[in-house]
Amino acid sequence: MKKLAYERPIINKLNTGMPNKFGMKTEYLPITHIDEVSVKEIIEKHGSPVYVLSEKNIRATYRKAKKSFTTRYPKVQFAWSYKTNYLNAVCRVFHQEGSWAEVVSGFEYNKAIANGISGDHIIFNGPDKSVSYLTTAINNGSLIHIDNYDELYTIIDLTEKLEKTPKVAIRVNMDTGIFPQWSRFGFNYDNGEAWDALNRILINGNLELVGLHAHIGTYILTATAYTVAGTKLADLATRVKEKYNYVIQYIDFGGGFASKNTLIGAYLPGTDTCPTFDDYAEAITSSIINSNIKPEDFPTIILESGRALIDDAGYILGTVLANKRLADGSRSMVINVGVNLLFTSFWYEHKITPAQKFSPYTEHTSVYGPLCMNIDVIRKSADLPIMKKGDNFVISRVGAYNMTQWMQFITLRPRIVMIDPGGKVHVIREAETNKDFDLFEKIPDYLTKIN
Amino acid sequence: MNINKNLAISENGFVFDPNTGESFSLNPVGVEILSYLKSNMSKDKIVKTLLKKYDTDEITIEKNYLEFLTMLREYRLIENE
DSSP states (O other): OOOEEOOOOOEEEEOTTOOOTTOOOOOOSOOOEETTEEHHHHHHHHOSSEEEEEHHHHHHHHHHHHHHHHTTOSOEEEEEEGGGOOOHHHHHHHHHTTOEEEESSHHHHHHHHHTTOOGGGEEEOSSOOOHHHHHHHHHHTOEEEEOSHHHHHHHHHHHHHHTOOOEEEEEEEOOOSOSSOOOSSSEESTTSHHHHHHHHHHHHOSSEEEEEEOOOOSSBOOTHHHHHHHHHHHHHHHHHHHHHOOOOOEEEOOOOBOOSOOBTTOSSOHHHHSOOHHHHHHHHHHHHHTSSSOGGGOOEEEEOOOHHHHGGGEEEEEEEEEEEEOTTSOEEEEESOOTTTOGGGGTBOOOEEESSOOOSOEEEEEEEOSSSSTTOEEEEEEEEEOOOTTOEEEEESOOSSTTTSOOOBSBOOOOEEEEOTTSOEEEEEOOOOHHHHHTTOOOOGGGSOOO | OEEOTTOEEOTTSEEEETTTTEEEEEOHHHHHHHHHHHTTOOHHHHHHHHHHHEESOHHHHHHHHHHHHHHHHHTTSEEOO
């Protein structure tokens, strides 16, 4: 007689009328395949843990986002936010789709150039632009988004030395009715600082003012905040036109679009609460269309969305290391994916799905990573199906930031593979080894021998 | 080990403790072990019975069994003598 499938015994106390702090059961079916490629086979071939990116998903998400804007507004340009995921393969997929590059450091600037992007299609953002990289950006005709007065005067100084006319925009921060108000980047609109900066640029005459830029925050759950931002930026553009008879070529709305992940503490899942690309597009385009900017002067809308374009395409596959009972009787599970690989678990309640069949029974579980550190918590509480040591799981929506903000800490960083639209799996970043890590270390002569 | 003999165990996984009024839900292996305990089956026999029926190994069953007992104690469904 064939033996039955075994599952460890569980008992859950029923609390009627009490809200469940562990949330609702979310897993009903295992994820056995990603883009028709077997999860088990990927793990077998590429190890565990392993990041997986779906190229099909990246392209589909990008096209969906682009369509939301282009059906509402004539001039739209996306610029891929390098910091969200600067794996060269990922950047190149976005560039193939027509995205420019949005970079915030010299390191990212070099990556964009190496990925074949021409200098005039690079938006150079951020508060850290060295004189050396500003020089490169000016020489390449890149779009420099000025963050502060010190940077503005450094650029003015460079124009004289280089005898070039840099293409610049200013970053503008403002109150859009949401909390927190990001005021650390750029010039403030509400207190007149942004208008002052624009006047200084236009009076100087050695700088070509090409755009206005705002990035109002991250994970913006209220799409109408973009309408407020757009209205304020359009006001600046109108005033520039009136005073200087000068047309601003583009308005860059930055990023900040939410992905479908669920924020820690959120009552409802992100899939139900996050605005869609259409919501954002409606809010943004209507702010320009309904402004006092004349139709013949309509600026190009630039979008630097990162998270919302890549999060859904990323997965991390891993293995259960152990199950244990905590002192208060609650269940915990130790997995081989820690916060070193999943930085976003500090703010998301990541979806963890078994990669093999499971029964309908669930247990309230705390999910810990493999690091010998108390902070290594992937899910503080989740109502998860029963998994045993050695079982595999898939954590979804990890494409944004995890492959850039990851840490070489205690363990080495694993392989990253990308599944192309034809279902072929490509290694796009090798797993690190001790040898790689040791390359950067130097041992002083007197320490070569330890006894 | 004393098990509360008044426990009402339904075969589809619900357990009611008339002493406290508390209810519990169990998966099939949990129900099975609790039923064996109620009928005073020894640990060794429980492990052997499960091993014969399920596709697993003795160490797994034994460690899961012991941990399950911890939970039954936690919920005061069994008490040490």
